[in-house]
Amino acid sequence: MGAMVGVVLSGNLIQLVMFWELTSLASFLLISYWHHRADARRGARMALTVTATGGLCLLAGVLMLGHIVGSYELDDVLAVGDLVRAHPWYVPTFILIALGALTKSAQFPFHFWLPHAMAAPTPVSSYLHSATMVKAGIFLLIRLWPILSGTDEWTWVVAGAGIATMLIGSFMAIFQHDLKGLLAYSTISHLGLITVLLGIGSPLAMVAAIFHTLNHATFKASLFMAVGIIDHESGTRDMRKLRGLLSMMPQTSILAIIASAAMAGVPLLNGFLSKEMFFSQALEWGYGNWMSIAAVVYGIFSVAYSLRFIYVFFGKPAQDLPSQPHEPPRWMRFPVEILVLCCLIVGIIPGLSIGPVLHIAVQSVLGIQTPEYSLAVWHGFNTPLMMSIAALLLGVAFYMLLRTYANLTQREKVPLLHRFSGAQAYETVLLSPSRLPPDAWKNGSAPGAYSRRFS
Numbered sequence: 001m002g003a004m005v006g007v008v009l010s011g012n013l014i015q016l017v018m019f020w021e022l023t024s025l026a027s028f029l030l031i032s033y034w035h036h037r038a039d040a041r042r043g044a045r046m047a048l049t050v051t052a053t054g055g056l057c058l059l060a061g062v063l064m065l066g067h068i069v070g071s072y073e074l075d076d077v078l079a080v081g082d083l084v085r086a087h088p089w090y091v092p093t094f095i096l097i098a099l100g101a102l103t104k105s106a107q108f109p110f111h112f113w114l115p116h117a118m119a120a121p122t123p124v125s126s127y128l129h130s131a132t133m134v135k136a137g138i139f140l141l142i143r144l145w146p147i148l149s150g151t152d153e154w155t156w157v158v159a160g161a162g163i164a165t166m167l168i169g170s171f172m173a174i175f176q177h178d179l180k181g182l183l184a185y186s187t188i189s190h191l192g193l194i195t196v197l198l199g200i201g202s203p204l205a206m207v208a209a210i211f212h213t214l215n216h217a218t219f220k221a222s223l224f225m226a227v228g229i230i231d232h233e234s235g236t237r238d239m240r241k242l243r244g245l246l247s248m249m250p251q252t253s254i255l256a257i258i259a260s261a262a263m264a265g266v267p268l269l270n271g272f273l274s275k276e277m278f279f280s281q282a283l284e285w286g287y288g289n290w291m292s293i294a295a296v297v298y299g300i301f302s303v304a305y306s307l308r309f310i311y312v313f314f315g316k317p318a319q320d321l322p323s324q325p326h327e328p329p330r331w332m333r334f335p336v337e338i339l340v341l342c343c344l345i346v347g348i349i350p351g352l353s354i355g356p357v358l359h360i361a362v363q364s365v366l367g368i369q370t371p372e373y374s375l376a377v378w379h380g381f382n383t384p385l386m387m388s389i390a391a392l393l394l395g396v397a398f399y400m401l402l403r404t405y406a407n408l409t410q411r412e413k414v415p416l417l418h419r420f421s422g423a424q425a426y427e428t429v430l431l432s433p434s435r436l437p438p439d440a441w442k443n444g445s446a447p448g449a450y451s452r453r454f455s
């Protein structure tokens with residue numbers, strides 16, 4: 001937490017990078033908390049390798065940015081956006097900084113490390129890998145938006161990575177069997193949504209990006225904590241085994257259902273407001289109607305995986321669980337109650353609850369460019385509302401079709417994407433320097449043996 005606060009409060013770019021790398025180190029140590037487990041060790045190594053490599057790219061980009069400006073003080077850098085964008089070093093500087101941001105926030109093609117980080121204890125997943133550290137890349141893009149945005153390179157790199165992440169993450173979330181796995185891929189998709197908004201580059205898109213960053217932290221952290229309770233009380237997170245939890249732990253189940261509805265963008269919850277702002281900005285983006293189509297497809301997928309999550313609370317109670325589920329101790333559920341209450345308050349009275357905080361955050365980035373915007377719940381029957389309704393209805397229909405014809409509880413592979421494993425590509429790249437000549441097979445030191453030990 002201290003490292004993350006350091007990233008946010010640093011007024012010097014070199015200092016920011018130092019705290020940035022401390023968050024990677026903390027993540028590595030916390031993912032490997034249960035170090036006797038192979039999946040924890042593997043996930044920790046993967047997270048550290050990807051995010052620390054991105055951190056080195058970020059350091060190189062920051063050094064170049066400081067050379068362009070003549071200072072590493074953030075105030076000095078943010079004051080000369082035109083100078084930075086006109087400089088011959090702008091493109092390599094931006095690419096290096098973008099690599100740092102995209103690796104940290106698990107954006108395509110670096111999205112594969114975050115699901116493996118779910119080997120960490122659930123409070124770590126809730127805080128580090130959902131609400132804060134994984135948003136450090138998003139924060140950096142927001143912070144440097146005044147000097148790096150407004151170019152074709154920014155639009156295609158940032159928006160392109162965001163669109164791919166948003167759609168791939170939301171689609172893969174539908175086919176997960178582990179509750180934390182589903183939430184991990186949904187986190188990736190929501191981070192992709194925020195990245196798309198940053199790539200769009202308009203002041204209103206920036207407002208929507210900051211708003212959704214706040215909203216996502218509340219409903220996703222509450223869902224992770226709810227999953228921790230379910231795992232603690234039932235002894236499993238496997239959705240193929242969990243059924244009927246509403247009758248066995250009603251209070252926790254209701255809290256999780258409300259948070260899932262916020263994740264799906266149901267009206268009168270905070271997720272609905274920022275998702276509608278996203279639909280509005282997708283409509284206004286100047287690169288054709290395909291962005292609006294991608295936004296609705298994402299909405300359909302998000303509703304489908306939210307329903308898949310909710311399904312474990314209904315049906316006949318499971319009898320073959322490792323332990324009989326029941327309500328947790330009062331203070332174990334308290335954090336979930338607070339976060340879900342925030343989802344409800346922001347969704348019902350956004351102007352009074354989150355409005356002042358959001359305005360301060362937006363103004364700190366946009367300054368005099370801060371646009372007029374409204375956080376009202378009702379804006380009339382407009383196109384974004386129709387897109388939201390269409391996403392909700394089509395998402396329900398899509399989930400019912402999958403349940404009927406795809407048998408999600410039996411499917412082990414993600415359709416179309418099961419052959420493309422980022423984790424396998426990562427290990428292949430990692431092992432390639434140690435590959436030995438063909439005669440190494442004779443003495444038993446071939447890379448295959450090492451690969452098995454590594455796994």
